[in-house]
Amino acid sequence: MNITETKSIKTFDGFTKYFEHDSNITKTKMNFSVFTPKAEVKNAIIWLSGLTCTEENFITKAGAQAYLKDSNTMIICPDTSPRGLDLPGEHESYDFGSGAGFYINSTTENYKNNYRMYDYIKEEVVNILKENFKVTDISIMGHSMGGHGALILGLKEKNLFKSVSAFSPIVNPTKSPWGQKAFKGYLADEKEALLYDATELIKTGITRDDKILIDQGRSDQFLEEHLLTENIVNQARESGQKLEVKYRDGYDHSYFYISSFIGEHIEFHLKSLNK
Amino acid sequence: MNITETKSIKTFDGFTKYFEHDSNITKTKMNFSVFTPKAEVKNAIIWLSGLTCTEENFITKAGAQAYLKDSNTMIICPDTSPRGLDLPGEHESYDFGSGAGFYINSTTENYKNNYRMYDYIKEEVVNILKENFKVTDISIMGHSMGGHGALILGLKEKNLFKSVSAFSPIVNPTKSPWGQKAFKGYLADEKEALLYDATELIKTGITRDDKILIDQGRSDQFLEEHLLTENIVNQARESGQKLEVKYRDGYDHSYFYISSFIGEHIEFHLKSLNK
Numbered sequence: 063m064n065i066t067e068t069k070s071i072k073t074f075d076g077f078t079k080y081f082e083h084d085s086n087i088t089k090t091k092m093n094f095s096v097f098t099p100k101a102e103v104k105n106a107i108i109w110l111s112g113l114t115c116t117e118e119n120f121i122t123k124a125g126a127q128a129y130l131k132d133s134n135t136m137i138i139c140p141d142t143s144p145r146g147l148d149l150p151g152e153h154e155s156y157d158f159g160s161g162a163g164f165y166i167n168s169t170t171e172n173y174k175n176n177y178r179m180y181d182y183i184k185e186e187v188v189n190i191l192k193e194n195f196k197v198t199d200i201s202i203m204g205h206s207m208g209g210h211g212a213l214i215l216g217l218k219e220k221n222l223f224k225s226v227s228a229f230s231p232i233v234n235p236t237k238s239p240w241g242q243k244a245f246k247g248y249l250a251d252e253k254e255a256l257l258y259d260a261t262e263l264i265k266t267g268i269t270r271d272d273k274i275l276i277d278q279g280r281s282d283q284f285l286e287e288h289l290l291t292e293n294i295v296n297q298a299r300e301s302g303q304k305l306e307v308k309y310r311d312g313y314d315h316s317y318f319y320i321s322s323f324i325g326e327h328i329e330f331h332l333k334s335l336n337k
Numbered sequence: 338m339n340i341t342e343t344k345s346i347k348t349f350d351g352f353t354k355y356f357e358h359d360s361n362i363t364k365t366k367m368n369f370s371v372f373t374p375k376a377e378v379k380n381a382i383i384w385l386s387g388l389t390c391t392e393e394n395f396i397t398k399a400g401a402q403a404y405l406k407d408s409n410t411m412i413i414c415p416d417t418s419p420r421g422l423d424l425p426g427e428h429e430s431y432d433f434g435s436g437a438g439f440y441i442n443s444t445t446e447n448y449k450n451n452y453r454m455y456d457y458i459k460e461e462v463v464n465i466l467k468e469n470f471k472v473t474d475i476s477i478m479g480h481s482m483g484g485h486g487a488l489i490l491g492l493k494e495k496n497l498f499k500s501v502s503a504f505s506p507i508v509n510p511t512k513s514p515w516g517q518k519a520f521k522g523y524l525a526d527e528k529e530a531l532l533y534d535a536t537e538l539i540k541t542g543i544t545r546d547d548k549i550l551i552d553q554g555r556s557d558q559f560l561e562e563h564l565l566t567e568n569i570v571n572q573a574r575e576s577g578q579k580l581e582v583k584y585r586d587g588y589d590h591s592y593f594y595i596s597s598f599i600g601e602h603i604e605f606h607l608k609s610l611n612k
Contacts, residue, residue: 072556073593125400127596281347310347318348321402 063190074131075100078121083190087182088144089175094187095121095139097130098195104134105335106197107328108187108223110142110204110211112230113240114161117141120205123317129328135335136195140187142207144176151247157240158247164235165211166258168248177248180258183211184219201331203227205320206284210235213260213274213294220270225334227275227327229320230282233294234261240288261294264301273304275330277323279313338465349406350375353396358465362457363419364450369462370396370414372405373470379409380610381472382603383462383498385417385479385486387505388515389436392416395480398592404603410610411470415462417482419451426522432515433522439510440486441533443523452523455533458486459494476606478502480595481559485510488535488549488569495545500609502550502602504595505557508569509536515563536569539576548579550605552598554588 069080076099085092095117109120120126120139130137143163150172152159163179191197202223204212209231216226235241236259245255256262278291285291291307298305308326313319344355351374360367370392384395395401395414405412418438425447427434438454466472477498479487484506491501510516511534520530531537553566560566566582573580583601588594 071589071591071593072554072587072597074597078593122398122592125403125596127593128400128403128600279347312347314346316346317397318346318353318402321400322347322349325403 063186063193065190065194073097074127076127076131078127080117085144085182085186087178087186090144090146092144092182093117093141096136096195097121097127098136099131099133101132101134103136103195103197105136105199105201106191106195107135107137107331108183108200108202109137109139110165110183110202110208111139112204112206112208113142114156115142115208116161119317123321124324125321126324126328129325133332135332136197138187138191140183143179147176149173149176158244162207162244164207164241164244164248164258165214166245166248169250169254170248173248179211180215183215184222188222199224199335201225201335203229203327203331204231205229206315207232207240209276210241210260214258214263216274217260217263217268217270224337225272225331226270227277227330229277229323229327230279230284230289230315231260231276232289233276234290235259236262237290237293238288261297264294264297264303267301269301269303272334273306274298275327276305276307277310277327278307279310279315279319281312282315284315338461338468340465340469348372349402351402351406353402355392360419360457360461362453362461365419365421367419367457368392368416371411371470372396372402373411374406374408376409378411378470378472380411380474380476381466381470382410382412382606383458383475383477384412384414385440385458385477385483386414387479387481387483388417389431390417390483391436394592398596399599400596401599401603404600408607410607411472413462413466415458418454422451424448424451433519437482437519439482439516439519439523439533440489441520441523444525444529445523448523454486455490458490459497463497474499474610476500476610478504478602478606479506480504481590482507482515484551485516485535489533489538491549492535492538492543492545499612500547500606501545502552502605504552504598504602505554505559505564505590506535506551507564508551509565510534511537512565512568513563536572539569539572539578542576544576544578547609548581550602551580551582552585552602553582554585554590554594556587557590559590
């Protein structure tokens with residue numbers, strides 16, 4: 063895959079880098095950032111960001127480099143939607159269109175040619191990791207909308223991802239106003255929504271053999287309306303999906319919260335990547 | 338001092354907080370951020386940011402909280418200039434006026450009533466630490482323009498600050514285009530500039546008994562024109578000021594660089610604060 067490095071900044075003896083490339087799937091330029099540690103890279107973690115984010119937020123704010131510096135594992139942070147388009151309604155709200163791709167393949171007339179973030183991650187980002195960075199094994203995690211993305215990709219592509227974790231994920235988007243709005247705009251048939259809802263996937267028997275890790279602040283302002291963590295807890299229990307939810311007293315939805323626990327998540331992934 | 342908390346976000350078992358207050362020195366509202374660890378706070382480090390920064394950059398990007406979380410030491414990050422004014426020329430360039438206070442007391446007609454960042458740090462920020470946060474001992478550090486600020490405050494107020502360090506500081510601003518431009522705009526008499534130049538201060542015998550720590554990336558794009566690190570190295574040697582400069586191969590001027598070594602600087606300050 064032809065990717066162009068746009069920035070390279072030495073960080074913790076390794077490099078934080080930014081790239082752009084032409085995507086065959088979204089038919090646009092796409093951006094991503096990475097951190098590659100000093101050692102030869104063997105594995106990767108994909109980080110999927112939340113609403114309004116770009117490839118920039120996690121790599122500048124989460125402090126993840128400090129926990130990866132002595133590993134053989136890189137991290138890659140894709141953008142959250144195609145950019146540079148002007149589709150109907152694409153730039154009108156923070157929770158739909160640009161910055162809000164929801165990691166699904168759109169089937170509506172206006173969006174289906176470009177908003178194919180599920181395939182973009184599953185195929186193109188994975189190919190970039192394997193071909194351009196010579197990565198063997200891959201894990202996936204994310205935050206909020208990106209936590210939802212990590213869960214659905216991790217459940218449906220269980221052989222592709224060695225482990226799955228999420229911060230403050232939208233675990234049941236068909237019951238969440240954020241998810242309902244996005245799915246309505248991106249999906250032509252409302253039944254398709256069930257294919258992109260972690261709780262619903264588990265309900266239909268799409269599960270992983272390993273334990274999924276979810277991290278959730280108890281003072282998260284979106285917990286009750288949008289995130290609905292207990293829905294996946296209940297469904298996982300019923301369906302026998304191993305799931306650990308770490309509730310954190312007093313923590314909110316921010317990158318300050320993520321930075322406080324990103325070390326634990328990286329440790330979780332490094333264990334399965336080095337098995 | 339009357340300060341108003343505008344945000345409080347749980348971070349690493351402590352809190353990242355933002356405050357505003359009316360400054361008697363700048364005659365404006367001033368903003369600052371802090372991280373207070375879980376333990377009772379005894380000491381503080383003041384962080385002075387560089388050109389274009391606000392109270393936001395360091396606290397979101399440097400990853401310092403991870404290194405302070407188990408200490409009894411808070412960090413405070415003041416804004417880099419007064420805000421909310423519209424003085425002649427104040428908002429025309431990134432390296433003068435708003436976002437570029439240079440930690441000096443202005444004496445020019447246009448700026449002397451508000452741009453008094455030296456006294457603001459030395460008096461008001463220190464008072465806030467002592468009165469509002471019950472801090473005993475204080476150290477100071479900063480980056481670029483803020484590294485300059487840390488050096489001049491640390492040299493001139495040596496009894497006020499227990500230790501001094503700087504990332505990529507402007508060590509000799511009277512020889513640097515950034516410093517020359519700022520001092521010309523802020524200072525009525527060019528001789529005053531020598532009072533705010535770390536290398537010149539050391540030359541005139543204003544020194545500290547303890548070792549100053551400077552960190553400098555060798556791939557910093559501003560090193561040769563603006564930072565002039567070797568000037569303070571030579572002057573310190575000549576004047577007997579203990580100084581350690583850690584040159585870092587391949588590192589630039591960014592927060593990625595700062596985040597890579599902020600742990601070492603915090604360790605340096607914690608040692609002298611807990612003596």
